[in-house]
Amino acid sequence: MTSTYVRTDHIPAKRKALGQAMILIATILLVALFLTQVLHKAGSISAGFENWRPVLYAYLIWSIALCWGITLIKGERGQRALFVLPAFLFTIAMVIFPLIFSVYISLHDWNLSAFDGPKFNGVDNFMALLGDTYYWNSMLNMLFYLIAILFEYAIAFGLALLLNAQIVARKFFRVVFLMPLMLSPVAVSWMIGKSLMEFRFGPAAALARQLGWESPAFFSTPEIARLSIMILDAWTFIPFMMIMLLAGLQALPLEVNEAARIDGANNWQHFWKITFPLMLPVSITATVIRIIFKLKLADIVITVTSGGPGGATDTVTSFIFREYRDRSNVGYGTMMAVVYLIIIIILMTLMLKLIDRWMQKVT
């Protein structure tokens, strides 16, 4: 829905010229500063600044001049553009430029702690990556972590149904169930992963012993360590899916429930035949967003296991983090990140396409 009411206003030629001059001057300033700095860094001229900060300020001034100039030149249409322009300029500067830069970095042998700067090495990083078993291992781990979302979804759905039932103290339970999402994953992973699940004294380990598990070491064998990380992550993010699903349940038409009661369908049939299909769109939204968040998983792994034992819990992000921390290898680390991004984009596009097609078939 868009506004159809457009005011036609006359813009004086003088104002137009002022706006154009403003943008022109700011552009010249930005380009001049940029070129000066490039030449200065290359060593051709001595004039310049010790860092690139002035260029950033010039970009800021240019952005302001552009926004202002457009309103002067285009009047009402410029004012409308002014809503989107700041966010757009911000995103361009913060994403598009660094992304292009990251492709540049990834084609270089670049060690930040070494004295000599970047050396172009073409696709060497990529070739090294193809043979890096640890990288592909962390990619495989991501697959396991993604599968865990199915279980998170099932639990979250169950909790949403519970909260949607006729219960007393609903508000209390909602606040309590939401709590894990609010807490800092780093603090939580310390307190749960490193003390609650501690081998010797942790209550979780004590409980596991009571239940008959001889040596409850949550982080020493690969499979169990991975499972523990999954559980920690699920604990934090189940509330997130739960709230979205609860919103979906509450938006269901009341008649649907009434009709089922009269038909005498029991709860189980009712759920699978009516509630679940109606909840499909919300479920897909929640799951897709959850997948996006899961692909960023790193902080818990970094603090609790540092990827161990033997890389069994590594996510791609935590692996690249350590690659940088241990070796300052920016070039190779960036290549890994860029490849990760490309894989994500391809798979996400495929997934969304498939979901689209499937949804059309279902509804």
Place this chain on the structure above:
Amino acid sequence: MSQNNYSPGVNLVVYRILIYGALLFWAFLCLFPIYWTITTSFKTAVSVTQGHLIPWIDFTPKWIGFRSLGMSPETIFQISTVRDEFLKRFVNSVITSTSASILAVMLGSLAAYGLSRFQYKLGFFKNSDISFFFLSQMILPPVVLALPFLVLYRELALLDTTIGLVMLYGLMVLPIVIWIMRDQFSTIPIELEEAGLVDGLSVWGVFLRIVLPISFPGMVAAFILCLVLTWNEYFFAALLTSADAKTLPVMVASQTGSQGINWWSMAALSTAAIAPLAIIGIFLESYIVKGLSAGAVK
């Protein structure tokens, strides 16, 4: 056509017990780690290693954790370097997360309003493409930007500065704000705004005088969601800050002393790190629910 032969009364009771049992079980799972964190900050080493759980019954609570932070009753008025360090990190976290959230809510709300009301054309880019451009930032994993930013920030002298972190966090939560606010603005009837335009307000006048007050709760919801994400952010902070701009999560994560871990001080630090958001969670829960629900239901 009930499938069981029990009387409805008994059935209902069993049903209730199951529901409340499940609710209480999950509530326990949510709360026990928090309880453990808080109580551990009052435990001596012996109480920790023996896994004591209940204060006054199997261990005597002492201010040991908060004393090590310089925040127990007897040390609060004394000079403490640990406390200064902690307060510095705490203030850093507060400044970073609130400024980044304000930045994102401002930029994001404006963009979302523009996209939901006006037709844009930027070359062959139309509204839906611009929306997609913003929202697609969400799938960008932080690690892709992390190392380029490390290099760029070094060149820009923005490494280890709060402003650098604020810009990055603002970028990180911007798509979420746009996602929430687009949903919020689409619920406002457009006739209200057209009436404003007819009355002689400019488009910005309409936005500031009419739309802003109506959509304010939505903005609060978006702001709080941003706050949660930015307060808890660890990855960028660990990479890009070292001394000056370090935030609380980084301080929490770096607490391994030479003689192993001081659980009580670790627990006290964690308690302090989770307390602000826990309080927000309790009192502003409805806003968080609102924020998360936006866009889930169409």
